[in-house]
Amino acid sequence: MEQALHLLAERLSQTLQFITMLLLAFGTAAALWNLVRGLFAGRAASAVTLEVWQGLSRWLLLGLEFMLAADLIDTAVSPNWDDIGKLGAIAAIRTVLGFFLGRDIELARRIAQEPDAPAPKANEAA
Template sequence: MSGELVTGAGVRELIGWLVHLIEAGGALIIFVGAVWAFARFATTGLRRRSLIGEFNKIRLSLGRFLVLGLEFQLAGDVLRTAVAPSFTEIGQLAAIAAIRTILNFFLTREIAQERAEIEGDRKEPLPQASAPVGV
């Protein structure tokens, strides 16, 4: 008996399961966000309300789901290479992390812009009707 409670193969197998769980969570978050955004878009369109104002709110919420889902996907990639990674795996992780980080950066920036536009629309004063001359 070697005295080891957990073998290297056991750790790799456990991490493999954890990676699948985390990546499935990320995919589920993205899927739920897409379904939610589609349902909200469809119900808004059916009510024949103006889609312009609602469209930005829907995109903002969908963007948040995408950012969160991508973070989970990146966490799975990092965990996958946590145990004795090869140089090939490290290179692949670096490429994947760079791509997902760039996607996250641009999504986060777009979310901030959308939020600023929505807040700006709320703060604009409503045009006031001028009183008729001579009344």
């Protein structure tokens, strides 16, 4: 029974990792498409860059969530202290990345809604 559980967890983790790769590949392709399309449409480079960055950031955040799920499944079956420590470090790094990406997306959205407003200082971004 335990061996079957390990095999199921391994397959599920691999599936989630594959889905993550697909999400990241799709997000990158969409970002490149939006970049080329926006620049050839004659739009301002700053507006195109902001739109592309926001779109790619959303895909990266989604990919981070799937990667964390895969790591949780790997560790859940038969955890040892080394695996738990590694998972904790990975989760902390991904949480920090997700926090700052989410914050930057929100800031970019606010700037896009009020293009004439002055850009906030670094310590006012939060």
